[in-house]
Amino acid sequence: MLRRILGITFVCWLCLSVSAQTKGKFEIEGYVYENLGKTPLQGAMVRLIGAKGAVIDSMKTTGRIQTGSVVRNLSRYIFYVPRNVETNYIIEADANGYDPGYMEVKIKDLGSREKKRELPVIYLTRARQLQEVTVTASKVKFYHKLDTLIYDASAFQLAEGSMLDVLVAQLPGVEVKDNGQIFVNGKFVESLLLNGRDFFGKDNQLMLDNLGAYAVKDISVYERAGKQSEFYGRDMGDKDFVMDVRLKKEYQHGWMVNLEGGGGTEERYMGRAFGLYFTPYSQVAFFGGINNVNDQRKPGQNTTWTPESVPKGDQKVRQTGIDYNVSFNKSKTQLQGNATFVQMTDNSVVGTERTNLLPSGNTYDYQYNRARRRTTEFKQFNLFSTQGKYIWSQLNERVNYTKYENSSSYSAATFDEEKQAMNREIIDDIYSEAYVDQRDGLMNRSLQNNIQDGHRLDAFLQYSNSFKFKKNSDGLNYSFGGQYIEEKSDLFKDYTINYGDESTAAYKQNEYYNQPNKSYVLKANVGYMYRLDESDYIQPEYYFIHQVRDKDSHRYLLDRLEEEGIFGSLPAGYQSVLDLDNSFTSRYRDNTHQLSVRMSHWTKRFSFTVTPRVYIFDQSLDYRRGGKRHRVNRNTASFALASWTEMMYRFAFKDDPFMGSQATQSLKLSYLITPRTPDLAHLVPVKDAIDPLNIYEGVESLDNERLHNIELIWAMQSRNAFNNTLMLGYRITESMLTRGYSYDSKTGVRTIRSYNTNGNWNRFINNTLSWQFGGKKQFVLSSISRAEQSHMSDMIGVDVTKPVKSTVKNWFLTENLKLDWQLGKQKIGLRADVIWRDTRSTREDFTPFQAATLNYGVTGVFKLPANFGLSTDLTCYTRRGYADNALNTTDVVWNARLSYTAFKGRWVFMLDGFDILNRLSNVTYGVNAQARTVTYTNVLPRYAMLHVQYKFNIRPKKR
Numbered sequence: 001m002l003r004r005i006l007g008i009t010f011v012c013w014l015c016l017s018v019s020a021q022t023k024g025k026f027e028i029e030g031y032v033y034e035n036l037g038k039t040p041l042q043g044a045m046v047r048l049i050g051a052k053g054a055v056i057d058s059m060k061t062t063g064r065i066q067t068g069s070v071v072r073n074l075s076r077y078i079f080y081v082p083r084n085v086e087t088n089y090i091i092e093a094d095a096n097g098y099d100p101g102y103m104e105v106k107i108k109d110l111g112s113r114e115k116k117r118e119l120p121v122i123y124l125t126r127a128r129q130l131q132e133v134t135v136t137a138s139k140v141k142f143y144h145k146l147d148t149l150i151y152d153a154s155a156f157q158l159a160e161g162s163m164l165d166v167l168v169a170q171l172p173g174v175e176v177k178d179n180g181q182i183f184v185n186g187k188f189v190e191s192l193l194l195n196g197r198d199f200f201g202k203d204n205q206l207m208l209d210n211l212g213a214y215a216v217k218d219i220s221v222y223e224r225a226g227k228q229s230e231f232y233g234r235d236m237g238d239k240d241f242v243m244d245v246r247l248k249k250e251y252q253h254g255w256m257v258n259l260e261g262g263g264g265t266e267e268r269y270m271g272r273a274f275g276l277y278f279t280p281y282s283q284v285a286f287f288g289g290i291n292n293v294n295d296q297r298k299p300g301q302n303t304t305w306t307p308e309s310v311p312k313g314d315q316k317v318r319q320t321g322i323d324y325n326v327s328f329n330k331s332k333t334q335l336q337g338n339a340t341f342v343q344m345t346d347n348s349v350v351g352t353e354r355t356n357l358l359p360s361g362n363t364y365d366y367q368y369n370r371a372r373r374r375t376t377e378f379k380q381f382n383l384f385s386t387q388g389k390y391i392w393s394q395l396n397e398r399v400n401y402t403k404y405e406n407s408s409s410y411s412a413a414t415f416d417e418e419k420q421a422m423n424r425e426i427i428d429d430i431y432s433e434a435y436v437d438q439r440d441g442l443m444n445r446s447l448q449n450n451i452q453d454g455h456r457l458d459a460f461l462q463y464s465n466s467f468k469f470k471k472n473s474d475g476l477n478y479s480f481g482g483q484y485i486e487e488k489s490d491l492f493k494d495y496t497i498n499y500g501d502e503s504t505a506a507y508k509q510n511e512y513y514n515q516p517n518k519s520y521v522l523k524a525n526v527g528y529m530y531r532l533d534e535s536d537y538i539q540p541e542y543y544f545i546h547q548v549r550d551k552d553s554h555r556y557l558l559d560r561l562e563e564e565g566i567f568g569s570l571p572a573g574y575q576s577v578l579d580l581d582n583s584f585t586s587r588y589r590d591n592t593h594q595l596s597v598r599m600s601h602w603t604k605r606f607s608f609t610v611t612p613r614v615y616i617f618d619q620s621l622d623y624r625r626g627g628k629r630h631r632v633n634r635n636t637a638s639f640a641l642a643s644w645t646e647m648m649y650r651f652a653f654k655d656d657p658f659m660g661s662q663a664t665q666s667l668k669l670s671y672l673i674t675p676r677t678p679d680l681a682h683l684v685p686v687k688d689a690i691d692p693l694n695i696y697e698g699v700e701s702l703d704n705e706r707l708h709n710i711e712l713i714w715a716m717q718s719r720n721a722f723n724n725t726l727m728l729g730y731r732i733t734e735s736m737l738t739r740g741y742s743y744d745s746k747t748g749v750r751t752i753r754s755y756n757t758n759g760n761w762n763r764f765i766n767n768t769l770s771w772q773f774g775g776k777k778q779f780v781l782s783s784i785s786r787a788e789q790s791h792m793s794d795m796i797g798v799d800v801t802k803p804v805k806s807t808v809k810n811w812f813l814t815e816n817l818k819l820d821w822q823l824g825k826q827k828i829g830l831r832a833d834v835i836w837r838d839t840r841s842t843r844e845d846f847t848p849f850q851a852a853t854l855n856y857g858v859t860g861v862f863k864l865p866a867n868f869g870l871s872t873d874l875t876c877y878t879r880r881g882y883a884d885n886a887l888n889t890t891d892v893v894w895n896a897r898l899s900y901t902a903f904k905g906r907w908v909f910m911l912d913g914f915d916i917l918n919r920l921s922n923v924t925y926g927v928n929a930q931a932r933t934v935t936y937t938n939v940l941p942r943y944a945m946l947h948v949q950y951k952f953n954i955r956p957k958k959r
Contacts, residue, residue: 027534051087087107090104091103098125144664149184150218156170172723255277260947272288308924312937318343332387333384365413369408406451408449414443416441446496450492456486460483474531475531482523517552527540546590556574594613596613650665671710683701708732711730728763728766736756740752742802759793788811808841809841812837814836815833825863829858832855886925897912905951911945
């Protein structure tokens, strides 16, 4: 079936290539930049003048050029001239407010297969102007320009003192997750840029938390061409989906500084400092911060926050960092990098009551965990790239170092009957005379103390190079690099397990684990781009990956020593109590070969790319344990086939009465196959019973997993502030790798093995709508609708020797609806979020359930007299449909911020109140088909905070 699909797509591509060839024409391509900042100059008029002075052709440069499915961030012009005539031309470029520029072009010495020639950049110098003219447009919140979605930051009413995260969360069609991940119209944003430049790598949260919303002019969302695509002038498969934050003009040259500090109830505090230095050629940012808030809520925001998002743990964070990006004058040479230092301490106290829903009768777990985690992390990254007319090179390196110190204390017990009063003290002393009655129905009791210290070093280096041939427009690219990872962990574990009413411990160990791990990876690839004509090319490519990983674990039974010493420190002579049967050393080796052929065709309306890939896996594992040596070899050279296919078609309806005359629509179909190999450690025939309640066993063989992912996207884009994106997806996994288990309901012991299962798929429909309407464009409607069905299979057994296949079917229906009404400086918003879930299974012992969550409320941002401001949100969180009434909750949450600005807006004083009505608690409830849980934490979500923000801007003096 797969070969047939690939054959059909190849024939289609070949037919399109033949039909699209351009005969007798030669392409000349160039760019127009402004001279001061050396940045692309959009809208410049470029004319092609012949030898006799007549204008042959003309066009305006465009800021982002569509090449297939890639948008290039260059102001480019293209002319077509006869290739069989040697003559001279003049290129004339001019733009409003700039002096014109000229360049002489000679067309000669063409290669037989040379399709185009790239010209030097024309730099225009700004003309002397008597005065600036300010044009005020209507406040349209968002619009499309080609394939770029642009949000006007000034059209959004935000609370005083808001950072970038508040602005981004208000953008129609945008979702911001708690971890900083951003989705636009259902698509994941891979990079967050600042003025078109990378900022702190992939760590979006740093910019979201530190950049003031007041400095933002607009935010653009588009597909950015990678470095190779920019170099070759076409899609090379290195595009990424980005969100580009552009600053206002007054913040693009000089210093911008933002400081903030505050304190609140529950001993909460925060402080941060952010500085940004900009020139036309460089960008340098500094930041530092300290806080123990551990909360992402902002009053007055329309977000997806729910009571289940209440943070668990008392967290203290200290961080600092620097980011830089420098371009060297007129050359396309760039140096960028960043360095961050983060120290985090987390203290958590969590209690969990879990009801296991089993066919043989429910069991009840009571777990109490006290943990302290301290992590110190240093990250640094540097990249150097340079581009000439026929060569592009890039060198990048990365070094990350993490040190951690963790300790925890854990008490747990499992009963076959529910207990009305249970706590940690009872579990710790349950075998004493004081708690005889509490031992009724006791299945097992476990006590555990852990101390773990360790570090991890990750170093990476890569060099890439690409060439363009002068005479035929072909290209050659290659890269090579390596990665080294070193990790060492020292773990002390004091573990006690009792079964039933027996007070004598069935298992008691004082253990020490020494776990050193090292690995290295070497990578290399080479590819050749063979250009058929302007619309078609073929690119064969070869990748090679060599990986070696040493993973060891040495277990020492300290309780066998006469003097065990102090817990957490190594006593003398500990080497004599090495547990050979439960210690191991291993070396994993992997040589992966990948062959691919990328075939591409594109026109103004239609683009098509197919990339069949063949993987050859050569893997081996040398595993030694208990005096025995086990060797596992897997060579899956046959038919480990994967493919990446994408088709896009663009069209428009002229004079569309609703979307406008400049509306565009597109259909995009993509199909991706991704293979995954099993962990060879799961194929070692050993039984690991170090944890008596979770026993791991190896299996004889496992197949490769293969994921098929198909997506169809229909996007409607309009300059009339209307956007709708419909996405249909289907994912199916063949031979899915899963960890199944057998459960002993009498002792609570799980025996875990790896399996391949089929019947795993999910399909979904997702629609994102954004619409600004009204006579004064005062209303904005945002809707994210999703219907999803999943079919998941795993292996589960209860009180049987061999697990059987278990299938669970889920239906999810969600709707996130927002309506904002902005009138001048005042804004009111309504929100309603609905989540409905239906879970069923073919198992006879499975109890199906349906449940719904409805969250609805109102938000407001108001500009008050005397420089005061108010932002507030009132939301009702409801859960219905649960059999246990304790889970059918209604929580009304009110948050508010009162602000005051002084000294022309440089100082902002803010008073925040969270959960003013005191309706939230530190108890959360959860339920699924297997269990019902109640969780208690040591964090209270109700607090108030007073904080002050100071900002200033230093601009260089005009010469």
